Amino acid sequence: MKKIICFLPFMFVLIVLAACTNNSSTENEQPAETEEGTKETGTTSNGESKELTIAIGSDMLGFDIHNHNNTSTESIHQNMFDYLFKRDENNELQPWLAESYEILDDMTIEIKLKQGVKFHNGDEFKAEDVKFTLERVATDETLKENPNYKQIKEVKIIDDYTVQIITHAPEPSIIHRLSRLGSGMLPKKYIEENGWDYFLENPIGTGPYKYVEWVRDDRIVMEPFEDYFQGKVGEWDKVTFRIIPEDSTRVSELLTGGVDIATNIPPADWERVESNEGTSLKQEVSNRTLFIVLRATEGYPTADVRVRQAIDYAIDDGTLTEFALQGAGIPTLSMVGPGNFGHEASLYDTYNYDLEKAKQLLEEAGYSDGFEMTLHAPKGRYLQDAEVAELIVGMLAQVGITVNLEFMEWSNFVELRNANENKDAYLLGLGNSMYDGAYSVDWYRSTRMEGHTDYKNEEIDQLLADSQVNMDPATREIQIQEIQKIVAEDVPHINLYLEKINTGVSDRINFTPTSDEMLYVPTITRN
C-alpha cells in the first residue's frame, strides 16, 4: 500500500497527461456544421481551416514604420501598409498605390495616385498622406530609416491625387526607395486626430490585412480588410504570426501542425522537416551576399592585388556552399545578386578556384613562403558562419597563408568595424533592401573606405560618381555592371556566396519564399 502511495505523484502526472490526450483531440475536431450546411467561421465548406499561422524567430519591433530597419518586422508590416511602388514576381518595380509617374527633371518626380484607395478606418488615401509620410521620415534625424529618405527635400501636393517629390540632388534610386521599408503610407488625418501613441496601439494602413491584436513576444493577429483596393483577400479569415525564438521549438510546431510556415529552419533540422509527412523545406536565394573584406592599407600583404587574387583563388566557394552550407548558397563573384538593378549575370553562380594559380600569384608578390593574417568573423549571425570561417582557414593554409581566426560577438564585431580597428580581413554578409546594385557597389567608394580598408580605384570612383547622378536607367545599369567587373579582377573583397532562405512549409498551403524574406500573405494560398 505504502509503495503505491509513494508513486502517487507519478500517477498524478500520468493522469493529467492522459486527460490532456482527450482534450487535445477534442480541440482538433472540426467545428460543427451550421444549418446552412457550411462550417463556422474559420473553415471552408470542405472543412479546411481558413486560419494561417506563421512562426517567426523574433518579435516585431512596433508599428512606427519609420523607426526600424528590421526585415522580420517589415515582413509583417507589408500585409498592413502599402507602398507607392512594389516589386512584382520578377523583381520589376511596378506602380502600386501610385497610378503612374513621370520624371520632370533630375530632382523632381511627379506621381499620380490611385483613386478610391481606403485606409482601414474608411478614410480615403490622398496626396496629403504621401506628404505626411515621406516628409516625416525625411526630416526627423532620430528615425532609424532617416538615412534612406533624407535625400527627399519636399513633397509638393499638386491636387488630391498628384504629388511631386523633390530631392536635394539627382536621385536615380528614388523609385527603389519608395518600394521598401520606411515608405509604407500612413494616415495623416487619423494620426493627427488621435496622436502617435494611439496610432502605435491601433495602427491602420491601406494594406490587404488589418490589425487585430499584438501580444508582445507571443503573437500578432490580422484579419482581411474588406475594402482593400485590390479586392478583399479572402483566402484566409485570420492570420497569426507567432513568435517562437527557439529553432527546435519552431520546427516542432511545424511538424505537429501548430504552424503552417516556420522561418529560418536550421540545417540540423532540414532532413527532419523534409522527411516528415505533411511538411517540406523550401529554399530560395536571398539577397544577402557573404564576403571577406580585405585591408588594402599599405604595409598589409593584402595591399598587393596579387595577394588578394591569390586568396580568392585559394578559397573554394563550391566546397563552402556544398558542405558548410549543405547546398544553401550560390557562389558569386559580385555583391549584386539577381533581381537587383545592375546585376551582372556573368559573375553569378561562378567562382575562382585554382590552388596552383594562387601559389604562383603569392610567389610573384614575394610571399612564396606564405604569411600570417588575422580574420575576424561573427558567430551565429549568418547561416553556418563559424563553419565557413573555419573552412576558409584550412583552405588558405593550403597555399601557405596562416590565418588567425578570431570569432567575435556581433556588437563587438560592429564596434571593431566602426572604429576601423579591423585587421587583415573580416567576414561580413550584406543584404540590399533597395534592390539597387548602386548600394552594394558603394562599398568600393574610396572616400567611404578611407581608414577602413583604404581601397582606392580611380576608375571605380569615377563610375560611382557618374552613376550617382545618372537619371538614365540604361546607362546607369551599365556603369554599375562595369564596377562589378573591375571588382572581380581587383578583388577588394572576396565575394563568396549568396545565402539561401530556408523555410519550412506545411503541405496544406502553397508558399514560395522570396529573396526579400517577406511574408506577404496574399501570395499564400491553400492547397
Next chain:
Amino acid sequence: MIKFLIKRLLEFIPVLLIISFIVFTLVFVAGDPVALLLPEDASQEDIENLREALGLDRPFIVQYGTYLSGLLQGDFGKSFRYNSDALPIVLERLPATIELALSAMVVAIIIAIPMGVWSASKRNSFVDLFATGGSVLGKAMPNFWLGIMLILLFSVTLGWLPVSGRGSWMHLILPAITLGTGIAAEMTRLIRSSMLEILSQDYIRTAKSKGLRKFLVIYKHAFRNSLIPVITITALQTSTLVGGALVTETVFSWPGLGQLLIQAINTRDMAIVQASVFVIAILVILMNLIADLLYRVLDPRIKYN
C-alpha cells in the same frame, strides 16, 4: 512586527540603488547598442546621429545620473527596440512569468513533499534510493534539454500537448514540469534531510511511544517542524525560478519576463534590461520578506526583534 516590516522595507533602498548601479554599469560596458540598431551598411555619420539622439554620446556618470533621476520618478527610460516606455512592457510580461513560476512551484511541491517525506521515513529502502537518485537526476538535467525532450515526447511523438505558446492550461503543463523539476529535486533532498533530523528528536520518540499513528507523527509533528529550512530554500528559489524561466520561456515561447530579458540582452536594449532586473530584484526581496514572515507563523518562538 510593523517595526520589523518598516526596517526591512527601508533596507530595500540601498540594495536597489546598488543593483541599479551594477546593472547600469554592466549594460554600459557591454557595448554600444547603436551598433545593433542600424543596418550593417550604416555610415559613421548615421551612427553618430543616432547615438546623439539617444543620448548615448554623453559621459557615463551623466547617463547614470539621468537614469537615476528618472528611476526616482518611476521612469525607467525608453526601450530602443520597441520605442516605448520600458516599465509598462516589463510589467505586461510579469503575469505570464508569475503564472509559470507558481505552476512550476506547484509541480515541485506535488513531487517533493511526498517524495521527501516518504524517503525520510523509509530510509535506505528502495523508495529512499528512488527519491535520492531521482532528485540527483532532476537537478542534473538542464532545463533547456529537458524542455526539448518533453516537447519531442509529448508534443511531436505522442501529440498530446501543444508545443509552445501561452493560451489554455494545456500550454502550461510542459513548461511548468520543465521549470519545476529542478526545484522539486532540490526540495526533495532538503525535505528528506530535514525530516531525518526531526525524526530522530526525542519528542518524536515520545509521540510514537504515546501510540500515535505513524501518519500523524510524521505529518503533524515532524513535517511541520521540518518546513522552516524548506521555506527558506523555497524563498531563495525565486531567483532560481526566474533564472530557469529565462531558459524555459525561450524554449516554450512563453511570453514572459524571461524571454523579454533574453531578447533585450541580445539587442542591448538597456532600458528593458534595467527595468527587468529591477522588477526581478524587487520580487526576490519581497519573497524573502514573505519567507521571514512565514517563519513566525510556523514557529511562534521566532521573534522579529
